[in-house]
Amino acid sequence: MRTLTGILLSILTILSCQNQDSTWEVGPEGDLSHIPYRAELIQLNEPERFVKMVESEDNPITKAGVDLGRHLFYDPILSRDSTRSCASCHIQAYGFSDTIAFSLGIENRAGQRNAIALANLGYHYTQFFWDGRVKSLEEQALIPVEDSLELGNDWEEVERRIQAHATYPVKFRQAFGVVGVHEIDRYLVAKALAQFERTFISADNKFDRALAGRAELSPEEERGRLIFFDESEMLPSGECAHCHVGPLLTTLTFFNNGLDNTDLTLTDIGLERVSANIFDRGKFKTPSLRNIALTAPYMHDGRFATLEEVIEQYNRGGHYSKNESPNIRPLGLNEQDKADLIAFLNTLTDSSYLNRPELSNPFLP
């Protein structure tokens, strides 16, 4: 009898420890101070080839912060009608982009640009968004909530919902040490999202493994690689590596890549909208090509459905404008060259990233 009691008590103790987080409750008048504050820093497994991650001095990456950010990323609580979340347009299976030209916000409102694929964001030391309107992940996270074509909400409502939520206040206490629900605000939400997004590290595609000597490119893929990086005097240059270079496969800078004649009227002027500099008209942030095979459609407006169309555009040499990058020029690629280039681009898919459980929806079983 005593043995059975002891066993039962042990089981109950173990279960209570495992469920400790969910047993914490908000105290009177939103008091959270009785809940332990866990500031357990995470050391990310950063690839050696990458430039060091841009650190945020006032937002270090913690276990609790990442967990909170992951929940917020997938939670439609941020949207006005509770139907859309960040993950609605940034879908893990598609390299954290989606599959349509203009992503859909609440009430299926079409956005103004294609959802950028998210990978290695913590290494982006230039601006964010296609038009570079903000300089940090924390600032970026503030924008979509109040964009009427995206989450269509207002931050005061979001703050109210989260402060009144059954479990979020506890998570905010554990992530940021807030002592009362009234301290939970949009800036902490943005910080949590940014912490989570900094864990989006993608560095294990076939090309990465080939560079590390752990895989071998096929002859077609290798030929495509030579064209991509202009490493063979016997092959035409794809001129790709002027903009898509290095471990991130982007210079992170802004170019006019010849999509339109920007000397004429444009519906989307890109970087000029932010800089007010006419020489920035039609310039957009160079996206990474990691997982590119999965992130169609392509360009800031999703105008190209396939990689074949993208390559054809570049092969033609683009539309001349005064500020078009001179690296956009007719390439002279034949059908074999184009096929091999696509074979190489297909080696940039990182399956481990697309299936990584730590980045997946925590609300699903």
Add this chain to the structure above:
Amino acid sequence: MQNKSFLLLTLLALSLTFFSADCGGIEDDNLEEYGQVELNFQGLFGSDPLVMLANEYDYEEGMDVRFQLFQFYVSEIRLVRKDGQKVKLGDIELINFENIQSEAAAAKGLSFSFDDIPAGEYQAIEMGIGVTGDLNEKAPSDYAVGHPLAIQGNYWTGLSSYIFTKLEGNADLNGDGDFTEKLTFHIGEKEDVPLYQLISLDYDLTVVKDQTAILPLAVDLKQVISPSSTNFLDFREVSQDHTNQAAVYTLIIDNLQKSAIRVRQ
């Protein structure tokens, strides 16, 4: 007792003499004082200010040219003292005229400041055009964001080399106002093509304690690509080079190193 006192007094006198002596003269005192030095690079195209995109320039044989990007690395930047000793200013900087898009910006130029420079008289500045061998063995991942060598777009992964200089723009080949000929010249160092070179420019500069001494420099892009009417990059023949064509890249890098950079008076 008297001997002891005499010995103590002698030691005291010697100590006072030693510590009160002038150990190095005025020059040594100056070594303990520091000022700042600012290098200011102004871009030119001949006698005209070098302005990206906004300005067009007469070129050779009826051609006109317009630029979008002109940049180059300088390494081992040192001042030469009057006594021949050299004082390091910095290891590497990127001189990048890409954002010089107005004449006002061109007049202002690109400035690089260096602190804790020993006060005194200097007679010249030395710098290497390009990236030194040691630094060229590094890669962008070796540097923190913001360092001149952390810029991935300035590095050739396949060649394991930085791009020493980039020149990009457009040419109008026949003066009809159509600038559709695209120009891209990226010069780096391949294994069998050593291109790094040190230059020295005479200039009398006085660095005063806690003050900034400005060393004004001019970089004449016309001198790089068109030093004379019989020796110029003919865009009708060549509009692109990635250190493939010796005649092209040696013209560019030699001129940049030997004649394009001068002290402004």
